[in-house]
Amino acid sequence: xSERTTPHRESLLAVFDREMRELAxxxxxxxxxxxxxxxxxxxxxxxxxNGVVWSSPGLDAARADAAIAAQVAHWTxxxxxxxxxxxxxxxxxxxxxxxxxxAGFEPEEPETLLVAPVADLSTExxxxxxxxxxxxxxxxxVELMARAHGQAFGSDWSRLRHQVLARLKEDPDxxxxxxxxxxxxxxxxxxxxxxxxxxxxxxxxxxxxxxxRGRGVYRALIAFRAGIAAERxxxxxxxxxxxxxxxxxxxxxxxxxxxxxxxxxxxxx
Numbered sequence: 422x423s424e425r426t427t428p429h430r431e432s433l434l435a436v437f438d439r440e441m442r443e444l445a446x447x448x449x450x451x452x453x454x455x456x457x458x459x460x461x462x463x464x465x466x467x468x469x470x471n472g473v474v475w476s477s478p479g480l481d482a483a484r485a486d487a488a489i490a491a492q493v494a495h496w497t498x499x500x501x502x503x504x505x506x507x508x509x510x511x512x513x514x515x516x517x518x519x520x521x522x523x524a525g526f527e528p529e530e531p532e533t534l535l536v537a538p539v540a541d542l543s544t545e546x547x548x549x550x551x552x553x554x555x556x557x558x559x560x561x562x563v564e565l566m567a568r569a570h571g572q573a574f575g576s577d578w579s580r581l582r583h584q585v586l587a588r589l590k591e592d593p594d595x596x597x598x599x600x601x602x603x604x605x606x607x608x609x610x611x612x613x614x615x616x617x618x619x620x621x622x623x624x625x626x627x628x629x630x631x632x633x634r635g636r637g638v639y640r641a642l643i644a645f646r647a648g649i650a651a652e653r654x655x656x657x658x659x660x661x662x663x664x665x666x667x668x669x670x671x672x673x674x675x676x677x678x679x680x681x682x683x684x685x686x687x688x689x690x
Contacts, residue, residue: 429676450590451469459488476488490524496686502688503687504686518684535670537657554642557589598612608633
């Protein structure tokens with residue numbers, strides 16, 4: 422982040438690091454979060470998100486390489502074809518990214534970590550004419566989410582499809598899926614993960630097909646989910662934002678706290 426960190430930012434970041442990383446809760450059915458020396462990791466089935474969510478602020482150069490090697494050994498022994506170390510710009514040591522790179526990890530696109538108090542956000546949903554929102558209810562709706570995601574991002578949704586279906590079936594109280602529909606055609610989709618005991622809800626997705634961009638659909642999805650978070654008593658919304666989304670979110674009241682870069686490890690078969 423180029424901006425100097427303010428006391429407000431420092432306070433929000435400390436709460437986020439503690440509640441969402443060091444004391445992380447599993448992000449879906451059938452996964453577990455466990456401390457492992459200097460890190461906290463999430464472990465699930467191969468189709469789940471697997472990786473390191475937190476590393477100790479006391480991690481220094483003398484221990485960093487050993488911590489990295491231990492995680493590589495752990496997932497290699499499990500036989501997984503991929504896991505991730507979710508690195509934040511403020512993590513220590515300062516050269517942790519370079520050490521991950523030297524150990525065979527591949528950095529993906531960085532994103533900006535943004536957080537907003539729910540009470541500071543508008544929950545007024547304004548949609549362009551002809552568009553309506555509805556929550557995701559069943560497998561047919563998940564397929565519509567997948568279609569919107571594919572058209573918006575051009576990426577494979579097979580792993581996310583499995584995860585969303587599992588949440589709807591096994592843990593629907595802590596998951597919200599939303600579709601934006603023009604008639605019966607999905608033009609955008611988004612998700613919200615609710616993390617009980619933390620005060621945080623996470624916003625994910627929000628991709629809009631090209632023909633409908635710039636017309637307020639993304640902002641409407643934010644407001645809709647903020648309203649649900651407020652009704653359920655959550656204090657903060659958190660987003661890992663691309664550069665396309667970051668300016669919109671900041672205008673809506675989100676504060677940029679750090680950047681986060683996924684470092685993926687894919688064992689050579």
